Amino acid sequence: MSGELSTPLTLWFSDVGRDARPLVGGKVASLGELLRAGCRVPTGFAVTSAAYRRFIEATGLDRLIRDTIGGLNADDVAAVDAASQKIQQAFLNSPVPAELADPIRAEYGRLAETLGDPAPAVAVRSSAVAEDTEAASFAGQHDTYLWVQGADEVLDAVLRCWASAFTPRAIAYRAHQQIGLEDAAVAVGVQQMVDPRAAGVMFTLSPRSGDPSLVVVEGSWGPGVAVVGGEVTPDEYWVNKVTLEITRKHISCKSHRYMAESRQGDLRKVEVPEDQQNEPCLTSDEVIELARVGRQLERHYGHALDIEWAVADSLPFPDNIFILQARPETVWSQRQREPVAAGFTDPLSFIVRRLANT
Amino acid sequence: MSAELRFPSPFEVETPPGAEGWQEMYPKHMLFSEERRESEEARLWFYNGMHFPEPMTPFDVITAESFYVAIGEMSARFFCIPPAMGIDFRVLNGYVYINSIPVLDPQKVQERAELFQRRAGHYYANWERIYEGWRERVKQEIETLRAISFPELPDVEPDELVFAERGVGTSMSVLEGYNRVIESLFRLAQIHSEVVMIGFAAYLTFYDFCKKAFPEISDQQITGMIGAIDVSMLRPDEEFKALARRAVELGIADKFADGRGWQEVFAELRQSEAGQEWLREWDERSDPWFYVNSGGGLQHHFRAWVDDPSPIFGALIDYIRRVERGETLERDIEAQRQERDRITAEYRELLRTDEDRKAFDELIGLVRKVYYTIEDHRFFADHWYMSTFWNKLRELGQLFVRHGFFREVDDLFYLHWTEVSQALTDLLLSWSVGSEALGPRYWPSVVERRKAILAELRKFNPPPALGVVPETIADPAIVMLWGITPDRLRAWLTPAEGEGNILRGFPASSGTVEGPARVISSVNELETVQEGEILVCPVTEPSWAPIFTKVRGTVTDIGGVMSHAAIVTREYGIPAVLGTGVATKRIRTSQRIRVDGDQGIVTILD
Numbered sequence: 001m002s003g004e005l006s007t008p009l010t011l012w013f014s015d016v017g018r019d020a021r022p023l024v025g026g027k028v029a030s031l032g033e034l035l036r037a038g039c040r041v042p043t044g045f046a047v048t049s050a051a052y053r054r055f056i057e058a059t060g061l062d063r064l065i066r067d068t069i070g071g072l073n074a075d076d077v078a079a080v081d082a083a084s085q086k087i088q089q090a091f092l093n094s095p096v097p098a099e100l101a102d103p104i105r106a107e108y109g110r111l112a113e114t115l116g117d118p119a120p121a122v123a124v125r126s127s128a129v130a131e132d133t134e135a136a137s138f139a140g141q142h143d144t145y146l147w148v149q150g151a152d153e154v155l156d157a158v159l160r161c162w163a164s165a166f167t168p169r170a171i172a173y174r175a176h177q178q179i180g181l182e183d184a185a186v187a188v189g190v191q192q193m194v195d196p197r198a199a200g201v202m203f204t205l206s207p208r209s210g211d212p213s214l215v216v217v218e219g220s221w222g223p224g225v226a227v228v229g230g231e232v233t234p235d236e237y238w239v240n241k242v243t244l245e246i247t248r249k250h251i252s253c254k255s256h257r258y259m260a261e262s263r264q265g266d267l268r269k270v271e272v273p274e275d276q277q278n279e280p281c282l283t284s285d286e287v288i289e290l291a292r293v294g295r296q297l298e299r300h301y302g303h304a305l306d307i308e309w310a311v312a313d314s315l316p317f318p319d320n321i322f323i324l325q326a327r328p329e330t331v332w333s334q335r336q337r338e339p340v341a342a343g344f345t346d347p348l349s350f351i352v353r354r355l356a357n358t
Numbered sequence: 359m360s361a362e363l364r365f366p367s368p369f370e371v372e373t374p375p376g377a378e379g380w381q382e383m384y385p386k387h388m389l390f391s392e393e394r395r396e397s398e399e400a401r402l403w404f405y406n407g408m409h410f411p412e413p414m415t416p417f418d419v420i421t422a423e424s425f426y427v428a429i430g431e432m433s434a435r436f437f438c439i440p441p442a443m444g445i446d447f448r449v450l451n452g453y454v455y456i457n458s459i460p461v462l463d464p465q466k467v468q469e470r471a472e473l474f475q476r477r478a479g480h481y482y483a484n485w486e487r488i489y490e491g492w493r494e495r496v497k498q499e500i501e502t503l504r505a506i507s508f509p510e511l512p513d514v515e516p517d518e519l520v521f522a523e524r525g526v527g528t529s530m531s532v533l534e535g536y537n538r539v540i541e542s543l544f545r546l547a548q549i550h551s552e553v554v555m556i557g558f559a560a561y562l563t564f565y566d567f568c569k570k571a572f573p574e575i576s577d578q579q580i581t582g583m584i585g586a587i588d589v590s591m592l593r594p595d596e597e598f599k600a601l602a603r604r605a606v607e608l609g610i611a612d613k614f615a616d617g618r619g620w621q622e623v624f625a626e627l628r629q630s631e632a633g634q635e636w637l638r639e640w641d642e643r644s645d646p647w648f649y650v651n652s653g654g655g656l657q658h659h660f661r662a663w664v665d666d667p668s669p670i671f672g673a674l675i676d677y678i679r680r681v682e683r684g685e686t687l688e689r690d691i692e693a694q695r696q697e698r699d700r701i702t703a704e705y706r707e708l709l710r711t712d713e714d715r716k717a718f719d720e721l722i723g724l725v726r727k728v729y730y731t732i733e734d735h736r737f738f739a740d741h742w743y744m745s746t747f748w749n750k751l752r753e754l755g756q757l758f759v760r761h762g763f764f765r766e767v768d769d770l771f772y773l774h775w776t777e778v779s780q781a782l783t784d785l786l787l788s789w790s791v792g793s794e795a796l797g798p799r800y801w802p803s804v805v806e807r808r809k810a811i812l813a814e815l816r817k818f819n820p821p822p823a824l825g826v827v828p829e830t831i832a833d834p835a836i837v838m839l840w841g842i843t844p845d846r847l848r849a850w851l852t853p854a855e856g857e858g859n860i861l862r863g864f865p866a867s868s869g870t871v872e873g874p875a876r877v878i879s880s881v882n883e884l885e886t887v888q889e890g891e892i893l894v895c896p897v898t899e900p901s902w903a904p905i906f907t908k909v910r911g912t913v914t915d916i917g918g919v920m921s922h923a924a925i926v927t928r929e930y931g932i933p934a935v936l937g938t939g940v941a942t943k944r945i946r947t948s949q950r951i952r953v954d955g956d957q958g959i960v961t962i963l964d
Contacts, residue, residue: 209573212708240579242704245868247576247956339710340571341717347724348479350717351563355834356440356471 007050009100010107013043013191023048025127025187030325037300039293039323043114044122044191045107047158049129051100052185055162059094061087065166065184074175077168084168091163096155104158105151108190121147121193124157126164129185146260147193154190161188194322195260196310198281199224200234202290203329204241204298204305210332212304214247215239215291219281221272222257224308224324231269232256235281239291246287251280286311289318297326304329363827363851367399368450371821377814379807380452383416385774388423388449403448403455404823404842407916409656411896412880413452413815416808417751417771417778420543421656421744422447422454428547429835432555434459437481438473439559441832452815455824458833478556485727492553492731496738499546503746506535508754511761511789529786532757536782539750540775546747550739555835557728562834564725567717571709576865576956578928583702584722585928586730587695590737592929594650594663595903597643598670599687602677604639608632614678620671646742652881652902655736655744658771660881662745669884673904687907689929754778761785762798764805772805822850822915822939841917841937850939861945863938864917865958867927871911872952872963875945892953894945898923906930911953913941913960927955935960 007023016024016032024032024046034041056062068083096104112120126143143164145157164170165186174184200219205212218227218234226232232255238248254277258267282290290309298305308324344350368390373380381389390398410422430444443459461467481488508531515527561584568580605611610632613623627633644664652669653660663670677687702722709715755767763781764770770778781797788795827847836842841864849862876891878884884905887893892911903926906912910932917923917936927934933955941960945951950963 206574211572211574212710213572213579213705214574238574241708242579242701243868245956247574247868337710339713340567341711341714344713344717344720347560347563347720348475348482350567350721351478351482351560352440352471352475354563354566355474355559355832356467 008048009051009054009103010045010047012045012107013041013189016046022129023050023187025049025129025189027125027127028187028189029127031189031191034297034323034326037297039297040319040321041323042123042192042194044111044189046127047104047188047190049185049187051104052162052187055094055096055100058097058099061090061094064090069171072171072175074172080168080171084166084171087166088163091159091166094159096159101155104155104190108151108154111190111192115192119149121149122154123189123191123193124148124154124161125189125191126161127187127189129187158188158190162186194310194312195314196223197221197313197320199308199310199324200227200281202294202307202309204294204307205329205332206238207331210335210337213241215241215294217282217287217290217294217309219309219311220252220254220257221276221281222259223267224310225258225267226256226269228308237282237287237291239287241291241295244288244292246284249280249287251278253277254281282311283317285317286321289321293321293323297323301326301328304333306330363848365402365823365825365827365847365851366821368403368448368455368824369395369399371450371824373451374814374818377451377811377818380811380815383452383772383774383808383811384414384419384449385776388419388447390448390450398448398825400826401457402823402825402828402847403457404840404847405820405916406447406454406456406840407820408840408897409654410454411654411916412657413812413818414449414454415658415771415812416774418657419449419454420540420775421547422449424544424547425551425656426456427544428551429555430459431548432551433833433835436552437478437556438470439478439555439834440467440470440474442834442836445833445836450824451818451820452812453818453820455820457825458831458836460828460830460832474559478559481553481556482560482724482728485724485731489553489727489731492549492735493738495549496546496743499542499549500743500746502542503539503743503750506538506750508532508535508757510757511786529790532754533782533786536754536778539747539754543747546739546743550735553731553735557732558834558838560725560728561732562838564721565838567721568705571714571718572705575705576868578866578868578924578955579701579705581729581924581928582698583705584726584729585698586726586733587691587698589730589733591650591733591741592689592903592926593737594647596688597647598674598904599677601636601640601643602674602681602687604636605678606681608636610636611678611682614675616675616679618675620667623671649742649745650737651741651745652884654897655740658748658751658768662741662749664745665749669881670902670904672885673908676908677904758785758797761789761795763795763801765802769801769805772808773801819943823847827851846937859962861913861935861938861941861960861962863913863935863941863958863960864924865954865956866917866924866936867912867932867934868955869911869931869933870952870954870956871933872950873910874948875913875951876909877942877945877947879942892951894941894951896942898926902926903930906932911955912936913938913945913951913953915939915941915943 011024013028013032014035016029017036018029018033020032021029028046031041065087068087072079072083074080112118124145143161148154148157165184198219198221202215202217204215206214206216217237220227220232220234227234233252235252236250237246240247254272256269257272259270261268294307297307305326306329307326310322310324312320312322426445426447433439433442433444441461443461446457446459448455461470509528511528519527565580568575605614613626627637648663651660651662680687706715706718709718751770752767755764755770758764758770759767763785773781781801784795784797827844829844831837831843873890873892875894876887877894879896884902887905887908889908891909892913893909894913896915897917898912898914906926907930912923912927912932912934914923914936915938923934923936933953935953935955935958938960945962952961952963
């Protein structure tokens with residue numbers, strides 16, 4: 001039940017795994033799982049869904065929400081908009097009580113200590129708790145705040161994340177999916193801000209042939225959105241998973257990159273200086289380390305993965321290698337393929353068949 | 359078939375100026391001929407530069423004759439490899455061209471499959487025992503050769519011979535000796551091919567399995583899983599390293615000054631006790647290990663180290679310098695074995711199903727045994743035996759020289775072996791009756807003419823292939839050993855545009871290096887290779903091993919995954935691209951090149 005004293009209000013990523021989803025949300029739970037798999041993720045803590053519940057109870061927002069949304073016709077756009085505005089405004093006007101603000105400030109202080117920076121920049125993002133929210137679109141558009149600095153700003157961003165559960169879209173979506181208010185609970189991740197020199201994706205098999213003995217790393221300058229969105233042709237590195245040798249690389253002309261512009265996480269597209277456009281965005285050591293981590297994660301999860309990564313600008317290798325997200329690879333993994341050993345009984349018959357069928 | 363892809367017809371290839379009449383050196387049936395023109399023009403012939411990297415002297419073609427009879431018999435008649443009848447050959451401008459004969463009738467393929475299953479199955483099931491016996495049979499053939507002698511023909515036969523009442527004289531010892539040498543080679547070729555052909559069949563199957571499970575796996579990853587770690591072919595080099603260390607231990611390293619020849623050094627070593635001790639060890643290790651020759655065994659002039667260590671003597675000196683600097687020369691065999699097992703286990707883990715893993719386990723169990731033989735057999739057959747064979751014929755050559763038939767012992771190799779038979783009966787008749795033999799007035803000028811023709815033929819660049827590209831190539835040996843596939847042939851025919859500086863071949867040993875090229879066309883030029891260069895040559899031999907500690911990369915015209923160069927470059931961990939077809943023609947010494955042993959690409963940078 002919400003409000004139980006034993007339920008933690010904050011939890012470090014390193015203390016959670018996949019199973020902690022109801023408390024810390026999907027995003028944070030999977031970051032915790034990545035940590036359990038032994039890789040480096042931008043460190044941080046979650047403000048749990050219990051904290052959220054405590055907040056709406058303490059501020060009376062729970063009643064306001066019930067009264068405003070109860071009986072709302074989800075197809076009445078104007079009504080939903082009005083309800084959203086009312087609730088979100090109420091969130092932003094409610095000061096976070098000390099019983100919540102203090103632990104959040106304390107955790108931020110611990111993070112500052114860990115990172116050796118009195119006011120480290122963090123990303124604050126909502127981490128939805130409901131079951132089918134992989135798509136998570138209803139959690140709101142502005143649920144990520146980048147380059148947040150200082151405890152006051154963190155508290156403010158957390159509040160905004162909570163409020164983002166009540167965007168018009170989120171309200172309508174929940175109504176249509178008949179998800180109860182209870183499940184509107186939002187956890188928030190407060191995470192070390194990584195300023196990526198380069199970022200991108202990697203696949204733990206060859207996207208070209210499905211060959212499972214390869215890791216293919218794609219990357220470009222700056223944050224990974226340009227690669228994920230297909231806006232630049234990334235550098236491509238093919239790494240043999242078994243020997244961890246780079247077997248092929250293709251360095252592209254990376255004419256532009258993104259840069260964080262505001263704390264809302266807006267990214268601005270800028271030109272890459274000419275002398276950097278054709279430079280590899282990763283060193284060989286970084287490529288190999290990424291591939292090694294990819295192989296390790298694949299073993300942990302037991303299936304092929306599609307992984308987002310970033311290489312931080314200001315840290316020494318290998319502390320600069322970060323994994324941001326790992327999802328199951330879907331294209332080749334779902335394809336029906338005949339077993340290589342189809343029809344195998346014994347080596348001799350297999351040899352005979354090979355020779356006779358040619 | 360779509361537009362027929364073809365190389366020049368064998369009948370379009372011209373005789374180089376000055377080599378007119380080259381055909382006289384070889385029996386008629388080895389030549390492309392009007393009588394068989396229709397069938398010969400319709401087939402694909404490719405230049406077997408891997409085994410015959412230069413124009414063949416008339417005697418040396420006996421290796422093609424004996425080995426292709428044996429390969430054909432073992433493939434087609436003995437084990438009945440379902441799709442392959444073996445290899446036919448022709449000689450053109452002195453170069454050996456080969457053609458694989460397929461079995462096209464599916465019914466026939468099926469019939470042969472049943473025979474193959476039973477017969478090859480027996481061999482696979484008893485492989486280690488059979489290979490053990492195989493080695494003994496090769497050693498027996500070597501003993502057979504060693505027991506043969508060519509005694510001087512006496513003025514009068516000794517009393518003992520007469521009173522033995524056998525009625526057989528010295529001429530018969532000579533004649534029988536020669537015939538036994540020839541028969542022994544044909545027999546050796548059969549023994550050789552007995553294990554090798556079905557070895558390729560098993561390896562091809564595993565190769566295909568890996569390619570299907572891991573579509574982008576490189577050839578060297580596959581051989582990396584099954585490659586034998588300590589095969590006899592690498593032993594001569596290990597013995598060399600041991601001798602280098604002994605030279606340092608015995609305090610005679612200074613005798614091996616850079617640039618000194620072996621005769622000079624050996625002569626000096628005989629003067630001291632330590633030197634004599636070292637020479638004793640050299641002799642001990644020589645038999646059999648230095649019977650390795652600096653070629654592939656199939657040409658007479660590649661001498662065994664035991665006869666002429668000059669091509670590799672520089673490498674011994676180099677080893678000694680390295681021992682003095684405190685370097686470790688020995689390969690870490692245990693580490694190599696562990697790495698092989700780790701790689702194998704990881705690939706196995708990456709297979710998708712337990713069914714695949716079971717098949718992988720069983721195939722690799724067989725293929726490792728078979729592959730060991732493929733790597734190991736060469737020392738016994740191609741080197742120890744062949745070196746002994748050529749030397750035995752030199753003993754006969756001495757007899758001919760004494761009787762004025764030849765000016766030099768090696769002139770014998772400028773006659774075809776059937777001509778040697780004729781010369782022998784000429785000699786024996788003239789000796790027995792005391793009349794004048796034709797030989798001394800006939801053969802020396804023939805030999806001179808042939809030497810001149812071969813000198814011209816050596817300048818000729820043989821086209822990589824002749825005739826029509828087939829739709830499929832089914833012979834496991836052709837695919838695995840020479841790396842000849844229809845795709846590769848097409849690539850030879852159509853060099854991609856804008857790739858003027860790029861040569862493509864087989865990625866045989868991984869890694870990328872850049873450096874100056876050293877183009878060499880024969881073993882005699884090995885001494886010119888400098889530290890840090892990239893070796894570019896028609897083909898390499900494992901007996902060149904010491905050179906691979908000097909060079910940074912290797913590029914060859916000819917060679918597939920299983921070729922000698924592939925094995926040895928992997929062993930020494932230097933990048934290699936093999937089977938480029940044209941490297942020695944396109945690359946010049948001291949040009950900077952990049953060798954990408956993972957993608958099989960050579961880039962000319964200058």
